[in-house]
Amino acid sequence: MKLLDLPLELLLIILCCCDVSSVMSASQTNKILHDLASSHIMWISLVEDLRHRGFVDRLSAADVRAMPTLDLVAVVRRLVLGPAAWSPAQSSAERPSRSASHVKLRPAMSPGHPFSQQDVVVLPRGEHVLLNNSRGLECWRVTDGVLVWRYESDRVQAFAADVQDGGESANLVICIGGAPPNHQGVRIVNLNFSTGVAQPLLQTDFVGGTFYLVDPVTPRIFGDFAAVRLQSQSFVVFDWRSQAYCKVGESASHRIALDFIPGHFIATSHERIEVYSMAALAGRWVLAEGPVDLDETKTVALGRHISPVIADSVRPKAREYPTVVVAVQPSPLVHRTFRVWIFLHPTRPQFPGCRGKGRQDDDEPVHLSCFRLGLGPDRAPAALVGAGESKPAPPLQLHRLKTFRTPREVRCITYAGHTLATTDRDHQWAISRATLTPSGSWESVGLVKLKRRPHIAPVVTTYSGAVAYVARRSLIVQYFE
Ligand SMILES: *[C@@H]1O[C@H](CO)[C@@H](O)[C@H](O)[C@H]1NC(C)=O
Numbered sequence: 001m002k003l004l005d006l007p008l009e010l011l012l013i014i015l016c017c018c019d020v021s022s023v024m025s026a027s028q029t030n031k032i033l034h035d036l037a038s039s040h041i042m043w044i045s046l047v048e049d050l051r052h053r054g055f056v057d058r059l060s061a062a063d064v065r066a067m068p069t070l071d072l073v074a075v076v077r078r079l080v081l082g083p084a085a086w087s088p089a090q091s092s093a094e095r096p097s098r099s100a101s102h103v104k105l106r107p108a109m110s111p112g113h114p115f116s117q118q119d120v121v122v123l124p125r126g127e128h129v130l131l132n133n134s135r136g137l138e139c140w141r142v143t144d145g146v147l148v149w150r151y152e153s154d155r156v157q158a159f160a161a162d163v164q165d166g167g168e169s170a171n172l173v174i175c176i177g178g179a180p181p182n183h184q185g186v187r188i189v190n191l192n193f194s195t196g197v198a199q200p201l202l203q204t205d206f207v208g209g210t211f212y213l214v215d216p217v218t219p220r221i222f223g224d225f226a227a228v229r230l231q232s233q234s235f236v237v238f239d240w241r242s243q244a245y246c247k248v249g250e251s252a253s254h255r256i257a258l259d260f261i262p263g264h265f266i267a268t269s270h271e272r273i274e275v276y277s278m279a280a281l282a283g284r285w286v287l288a289e290g291p292v293d294l295d296e297t298k299t300v301a302l303g304r305h306i307s308p309v310i311a312d313s314v315r316p317k318a319r320e321y322p323t324v325v326v327a328v329q330p331s332p333l334v335h336r337t338f339r340v341w342i343f344l345h346p347t348r349p350q351f352p353g354c355r356g357k358g359r360q361d362d363d364e365p366v367h368l369s370c371f372r373l374g375l376g377p378d379r380a381p382a383a384l385v386g387a388g389e390s391k392p393a394p395p396l397q398l399h400r401l402k403t404f405r406t407p408r409e410v411r412c413i414t415y416a417g418h419t420l421a422t423t424d425r426d427h428q429w430a431i432s433r434a435t436l437t438p439s440g441s442w443e444s445v446g447l448v449k450l451k452r453r454p455h456i457a458p459v460v461t462t463y464s465g466a467v468a469y470v471a472r473r474s475l476i477v478q479y480f481e
């Protein structure tokens with residue numbers, strides 16, 4: 001049976017399982033698919049899916065259903081390009097953007113408590129903010145300014161979150177700092193946003209005489225897995241569902257950064273980017289029962305004990321960069337496709353997780369690379385392949401898009417390349433963009449200055465451009481139109 005022999009309703013259901021890019025391609029093949037792909041119901045489905053997956057914040061399901069088709073298309077466009085205020089035509093490099101709104105939250109902050117860039121994070125979907133306050137890690141709801149939950153501890157060294165269940169809850173990894181012995185550890189919890197209750201998923205205390213957790217710890221959490229960087233240039237990876245952990249690292253002594261994508265982890269040094277299957281760690285997990293002595297745990301050497309599925313060079317034969325940071329952003333247009341941004345910092349800057357001002361000398365450029373990583377379809381839809389036919393897993397694709405040298409201190413990059421960067425003159429923070437066009441280079445397009453000198457947190461969504469920071473003892477979440 002051919003695809004087009006299917007009844008229209010079935011074709012629509014199939015299209016509704018596709019991503020924006022497939023729907024656009026289908027619409028160019030013939031009139032029937034073109035009409036279905038341009039229909040209002042199709043675009044509601046596409047935008048609702050993007051909203052459910054956390055790409056679109058500040059829009060309810062009802063908002064989406066009430067939007068005309070052209071506005072729905074504009075939502076998708078904005079996910080790629082960012083708010084209009086971030087485009088060069090709309091803003092001036094010199095004035096703060098007028099087309100911005102903000103929400104002010106009022107957590108009790110001790111006077112003189114120092115905040116760093118890593119202390120405030122807006123979670124994907126833009127509904128909640130995590131704040132590392134003097135009394136512990138706090139979760140605030142943006143819409144009504146309510147404190148949802150607090151983890152009491154003055155030793156929260158780093159944290160990360162993975163929003164679950166279409167925004168109902170989040171899994172958090174919390175790194176507890178402190179002096180050895182017995183004072184460091186990792187907590188993984190599931191926080192239900194509506195009840196404000198956190199269920200413990202995994203709790204590990206590190207024993208031994210070593211400071212395992214030294215900034216930047218750069219924790220990551222995704223699905224069943226979390227990872228925390230150790231001082232010894234290795235990572236400890238946790239599988240909370242199996243209550244197990246595994247230490248991975250490189251034999252060479254240079255730094256690596258690690259992040260997860262479905263079924264895989266990405267390990268990046270200043271020389272190479274490598275993608276490993278999580279399945280490669282089978283048989284290497286250790287049960288996390290009781291306190292863990294990481295000095296006694298065998299390290300799984302990347303590239304030696306296990307081999308990457310795919311790899312590329314980041315900066316071959318280059319000098320050693322002491323700081324490597326990786327930011328992995330899923331594509332809003334193509335399912336199971338990511339942009340991997342890799343920052344190589346020539347000095348040990350105040351980044352990330354370090355306190356203080358941070359200053360990058362202009363003759364010491366930051367090296368920034370961007371790769372596209374495609375996992376291929378999970379499995380081809382049965383209707384397209386034919387019943388009973390099973391295909392082997394498609395290969396991963398890793399493709400270098402661009403390399404930049406940027407003379408600024410940059411951080412927090414979105415899918416489209418929007419960053420927060422310091423401006424040359426006064427070291428204020430502003431939104432800039434690394435353009436990926438063939439002639440593109442590091443360009444400060446759409447430079448939007450923030451109103452105050454803030455303690456910065458990531459730009460979370462390209463959609464609302466939410467940026468959170470602490471200023472004058474308030475927690476401010478700023479949005480752009
Ligand atoms: C959280 O706050 C504590 C106490 O002020 C501080 O020592 C720690 O470095 C902070 N953690 C992060 C991630 O900034």
Ligand SMILES: *[C@@H]1O[C@H](CO)[C@@H](O)[C@H](O)[C@H]1NC(C)=O
Pocket residue numbers: 165168169192193194195
């Ligand atoms: C959060 O709690 C509410 C109320 O108990 C419950 O209905 C909901 O299923 C919970 N959500 C998750 C994701 O556990």
